[in-house]
Amino acid sequence: MIARILTPGSTLGIVGGGQLGRMIALAAANYGLKVHVFAPDADSPAFDVAAQTTIAAYDDAAALRAFVGSVDVVTYEFENIPRETAEILAAGAPLHPSAHALATTQDRLAEKTFINDLGIPTAPFRAVDSGDDLDRAIAAIGRPAVLKTRRFGYDGKGQRMIRAEGPVDRSAIMAEFGGAPLILEGFVRFEREVSVVAARSADGSFAAFDLCENEHRDHILAVTRVPAAGIAPETARSAIDIARRIAEALDYVGVLAVEMFLVREGGSERVVVNEIAPRVHNSGHWTIEGALTSQFAQHVRAVCGWPLGDAARTGGMAVEMHNLIGAEADGWAELLARPGAHLHLYGKGEARPGRKMGHVTRLIP
Amino acid sequence: MIARILTPGSTLGIVGGGQLGRMIALAAANYGLKVHVFAPDADSPAFDVAAQTTIAAYDDAAALRAFVGSVDVVTYEFENIPRETAEILAAGAPLHPSAHALATTQDRLAEKTFINDLGIPTAPFRAVDSGDDLDRAIAAIGRPAVLKTRRFGYDGKGQRMIRAEGPVDRSAIMAEFGGAPLILEGFVRFEREVSVVAARSADGSFAAFDLCENEHRDHILAVTRVPAAGIAPETARSAIDIARRIAEALDYVGVLAVEMFLVREGGSERVVVNEIAPRVHNSGHWTIEGALTSQFAQHVRAVCGWPLGDAARTGGMAVEMHNLIGAEADGWAELLARPGAHLHLYGKGEARPGRKMGHVTRLIP
Known part of the structure; x- marks a missing residue:
């Protein structure tokens, strides 16, 4: 794929107006880019930090065409984008990650078949x-x-x-x-859940953040810890290599996350892929403070055709990220006062149960 | 002063639409706040990241009243706000820093008299x-x-x-x-220029970042290094104590910067105050990555009545910030590729000579 290199001052289109779109927009603004967010809900958190907004349904072809005509590159914050939507977008501006990456990862059957075909185990x-x-x-x-x-x-x-x-x-x-x-x-009898958040550029360069260990509650990510504890360096390397092979096979441009199970059998340790998220990912939020380049900045770099940033951890410190789900965000005042706690709130109205309202990150020297 | 505590979801008004307003807006968004920016120029960099914008002159009383009626608290990015403007703002919402702090610091005679009256030396x-x-x-x-x-x-x-x-x-x-x-x-025969960037809350709490050493070229800040090298700890402490006394005497709420000259005479070292900036300051840009709380986040905390954050340096690392003035920003592609360089661009159109287009920060382990 030929890289198209954007200049600062260009406009990045983001499809989807949730917290991921919002944090991509914030990272883009830091590089002097303008952001145009497309989302159906007038209340979208990402609208508050965008230079331009379009409120329209994801199947509104005319609105999609007008949107994509106003941007220099287009990306998205969620994988459940209809195929027709992706095609309209890709016809109007470079779409990263590609419609092919979307099609492969938004269907669990296509996704798992694709992964197995690479010789990578799944359930x-x-x-x-x-x-x-x-x-x-x-x-x-x-x-x-x-x-x-x-x-x-x-x-x-x-x-x-x-x-x-x-x-x-x-x-x-x-x-x-x-x-x-x-x-x-x-079912996979796993010891724990881990993920690799990584980026690939159009020129084939690849940069992975350190392996994340994830703790879910009620099927929702609760805590990410980095580095994943008690995992052999070669296991972490093989997990990252899996992400690299997946990204290459998709000719992927942008940040992706590969969720995996860590399986321990006898004395040996291995990873089994659970799923691929063709986008920035909740288990990468720790990178905002915890890495030299955040996953959001990295995604912006990749989709703009810019060199990937250094994915190393800040000062080599360990990092812990806690999601604030529903009413947990009501504890914001206490979290603001907690020494060394980096609080992020997404500007969402109602703290409904199960809704991701924010997160808090701590670096551990 | 009684602290009024804002909740996330509240609206912060910012007067001024340059890079300082833009970076305050980005910090506010991170805490789930909405931002309304008031500036005369339709091209204002801060507009691109604000939920609401007002384009009007600083002496447009009706526009000021409408603006301040739409926000929960109001702050500004520059000290040259006319007294009448400050009065209209303060009548409509809590104004931080106060009209008194503005009046004292926007007149060099009032400012130096005020500083000397505290027993603090100036030229x-x-x-x-x-x-x-x-x-x-x-x-x-x-x-x-x-x-x-x-x-x-x-x-x-x-x-x-x-x-x-x-x-x-x-x-x-x-x-x-x-x-x-x-x-x-x-004239003050100084060895070098230093500054203290610090925050004070309505409840009287105070937090200073480490003493900054500043290098100017053509009267414009070029480089900030932290910690300031070769300065005795007691000199740094006395500089920070000066900033604390100034903030207290002004009953100050928000971030302020105190620019100082370091004077070495015989074997002794002392600081002489040059001027006070009642706002976030260019010599504090390094705090975005270099401190646990950025100056912009700290300012938002102070004006919202929230507890101040930890002002310690990230991982205890030294930090260097270089401004990108005018055509220096044309080097963005090289800076993006430089390992460990944190590039910030302000989204300004034309790279005119002397115009601050961005900055780049490096943490030094």
């Missing part, structure tokens, strides 16, 4: 489009297992457990999903 | 309103000396040297300034 999986498929998939994979929609799931939404014991009421289960294409995924 | 000075005053001032202070406008000077503008030798054509000199009130300041 066992089978496509499920009917009750018969479900029976066959359970026979092949065993129970417990997780049945998921192939597309448009996030934070544990669009999935349900198939327990190890008891009857499987296949009609009831299939009805729950209302005919959406599904995938059955086997 | 010798005399008010000059006529040719006779100029003669008397030269007789008292000696030559060389600098004749300056009392108000509205910055970056070396509004001043001229009175040389040590040769005739003094007092009518020609007075005519140059067109009748503006003036001040003659004696």
Whole structure:
């Protein structure tokens, strides 16, 4: 891919107006770029820090065309962008990451097939489009297992457990999903969850942040710790190498995150890929203070055709990032007073349960 | 002064749309605040990162009233705000720093008198309103000396040297300034220029960043180094104590900078105050990466009635900040590629000579 190099003063288009778009916009502003945010909700947090905004639905072709005509490069903050939307965007300006990267990663079946084809392990999986498929998939994979929609799931939404014991009421289960294409995924007995947040440029250069260890609660990321503790350096290197191979195979431009399970069997340690996020990622928020280049700055650099920044940790310090979910953000005053706590709030109105309202990062000398 | 504590989601008003306003706005956004920027120029860099903008002249009373009616607290990025403007603002919302702090610091005569009244040394000075005053001032202070406008000077503008030798054509000199009130300041034989950037809250708490050493070129800040090298700890402490006394005497709320000369006489070292900037300051830009709390975040905390953050240096590292003046910003591509260089660009259009276009910070482990 030929890099198109933007000059400061150019306009970066961002599709999606949540906290990820907002933090990309803040990083872009730091480089003197103008930002145009496209999002359907007038209340979008990213609008507050954008030079231009468009309020329109993701399937509003005319609005998409006008938007993309006003920007020099376009990116997005979430992977659930319809294919038609991505095509309109890509027709109007360089789209990074590409429509191909989106198509591959927004469908769990395409994604896992792509990963396995690279010789990289995932949980066992089978496509499920009917009750018969479900029976066959359970026979092949065993129970417990997780049945998921192939597309448009996030934070544990669009999935349900198939327990190890008891009857499987296949009609009831299939009805729950209302005919959406599904995938059955086997369980991986993992010790912990880790992720690699990394960037790749159009010229093929690649830079990964240190391996992150992630703790989830109720399917939502709660804590990220870096470096991941008690993991052999060669395991961390192999995790980063997996991310590099995935990015190369996608001819990827921008920041991506690869979520993985750390599996310990006998005396040996290995990683199994869970999923790819073709975007900046919650497990990379620690990089704002914790790394020499934040994931947001790195993403901006990659999509602008600029050299990637140094991904090393700030002063070699360890870093801990806690999400503020729902009412946890009500503790902002105490967090502001906590020595060494870097508080980030996303400017969202209502602190609904499960809603990511902010995060707090601490560097540990 | 009673602290009024804002909640995240509140709106911070910023008067002035340059790079300082822009960086305050970015820091405010990080805390989930909305920002409303008031500036006369449609091209203002701070507009690009503000949720709301008002384009109007600083003496447009109706626009000022509408603006201040839309915000929860109001601050500014420059001290040359007319008294009437400050009064309109203060009538509509809490104004931090106060109109009194502005009035004291925007007039060189009032400022130096105030500082001397605290028992803090400055260069010798005399008010000059006529040719006779100029003669008397030269007789008292000696030559060389600098004749300056009392108000509205910055970056070396509004001043001229009175040389040590040769005739003094007092009518020609007075005519140059067109009748503006003036001040003659004696020279201080200084070894180097230093500054204290510090914050004070309404509750009286105070936090100073480490003493900065500043290098000017053509009257414009070129480089800031922290910590200031080769200065005794007690000198640095006394410099910070001076800033604390000034902030207390002004009942100051927000970040201020005190520019000082380091004077070495015989074996002893002391500081002499040059001027007070009642705002965030160029010599504090290094704090974005170099301190646990940036000067911009600290200013936001102070004006919102929040606890001040930790002003310690990140990982105890030394920091160097270089301004990018005029065409120096054309080197952005090389700076982006330089390992460990934190590049900031302000989104200004034309790189005119002497214009501050950005800065670059490096942490030195």
